[in-house]
Amino acid sequence: LEPLVNYLAVDTKWNFNYYAVTNRVDYQHSNQHRFFVRWSWADFTEDRRDWLYETAPGLANTDLIRHNVGGAVDWVYAMSPSSLLDVAFAVNDYRSGRKYLVPKSFKASDVGLPAYVDAKAADQTSLPRMNFAGYDSLPHNEFSYPTQTRTRTMSARADFSHVRGSHTLRAGF
Numbered sequence: 001l002e003p004l005v006n007y008l009a010v011d012t013k014w015n016f017n018y019y020a021v022t023n024r025v026d027y028q029h030s031n032q033h034r035f036f037v038r039w040s041w042a043d044f045t046e047d048r049r050d051w052l053y054e055t056a057p058g059l060a061n062t063d064l065i066r067h068n069v070g071g072a073v074d075w076v077y078a079m080s081p082s083s084l085l086d087v088a089f090a091v092n093d094y095r096s097g098r099k100y101l102v103p104k105s106f107k108a109s110d111v112g113l114p115a116y117v118d119a120k121a122a123d124q125t126s127l128p129r130m131n132f133a134g135y136d137s138l139p140h141n142e143f144s145y146p147t148q149t150r151t152r153t154m155s156a157r158a159d160f161s162h163v164r165g166s167h168t169l170r171a172g173f
Contacts, residue, residue, distance in 0.1 A: 014048040032078045039071040063099035068092070086159045097148030 020042040046064040072090035108117035159172035
């Protein structure tokens with residue numbers, strides 16, 4: 001963190017927590033049928049740049065979260081000694097966002113703004129964005145209310161291979 005207006009936050013915490021699990025199981029049912037199943041789970045949280053850690057811990061951190069869950073299944077069928085079919089399906093679910101737990105614990109009236117702002121915000125109350133010359137803004141981003149983006153990706157494929165003499169025919173979708 002760069003010093004701003006002669007303030008150097010040397011003890012600013014950068015907390016990163018990452019946990020992940022990945023598994024794969026292979027199964028050969030027979031000489032003609034083989035399968036595998038794979039799944040993964042990952043969870044990442046990041047709390048950093050909280051330059052107010054001494055006076056208001058958590059008020060200026062980033063509260064970034066990333067969560068990923070995925071899986072795949074694959075079947076290989078040896079139709080004959082020269083023909084092979086491979087079919088697979090996979091799905092991945094990814095979430096990313098910010099918690100902003102401390103800014104969300106404030107109401108506008110807590111920092112001197114009129115009470116009607118609290119009423120207008122209802123259950124989505126949050127500390128308003130504030131900018132002070134020479135300092136990082138509070139909260140860091142343009143949105144102080146928790147955000148989350150979710151992306152789900154699915155894929156399927158089928159591939160066919162046939163060997164005849166010195167030639168190989170491949171097709172798939």
